[in-house]
């Protein structure tokens with residue numbers, strides 16, 4: 001495990017957990033609601049704190065807003081949230097945009113293909129939107145550090161990005177790596193990879209576009225040194241499971257590969 005990376009097993013799932021801390025840079029999982037609700041997909045939000053500047057990754061919608069605000073405020077003043085990243089357009093990712101713009105001075109980073117849909121979430125101030133081009137790029141932070149935006153189109157959204165943090169070496173993968181827990185069966189870190197696959201399979205087979213897309217993405221992502229994979233749903237993968245995850249994912253038959261099963 002790299003310097004600064006932590007992830008204790010006795011995690012407070014309501015308050016969240018610091019995944020990495022080197023004294024000037026932190027990567028924080030922001031926890032879950034105390035009570036699991038039937039019919040609601042459980043979501044993960046993350047805060048990166050870099051030398052006094054905050055970046056939120058997929059902070060989500062109205063339902064989780066009070067808890068995400070409370071847990072973010074444990075680590076940084078909301079007035080210091082300079083950037084909010086949305087991996088894609090889905091409501092569990094970005095429907096709280098108007099609320100977040102009202103309580104932070106942040107710029108919003110989102111694929112250029114989804115910008116025109118934002119007014120439907122009640123957001124009309126385009127001066128605070130930074131559209132991401134298809135080839136990705138980076139979010140430049142005021143400290144001089146930056147975060148890398150990795151294209152992950154069609155996994156599942158047609159215009160979709162992941163974030164690689166070079167300091168913590170944590171890869172935020174949005175819906176990729178998502179697991180759907182049965183009620184009462186949630187856990188924040190993957191322990192048994194084989195049993196965890198069963199919680200990921202259905203989601204990935206139906207929501208991801210095709211194996212050719214999976215492999216296209218893998219061509220890009222394998223060049224990164226990754227300590228953890230942090231998805232927007234389900235559990236976080238520590239270093240010992242990263243290679244197994246890629247092995248599973250690169251062989252996945254999904255979407256158009258199994259179209260006859262779907263129609």
Ligand SMILES: [Fe+2]
Pocket residue numbers: 088090156157175
């Ligand atoms: Fe999604």
Ligand SMILES: [Fe+2]
Pocket residue numbers: 090092093174175232233
């Ligand atoms: Fe999602």
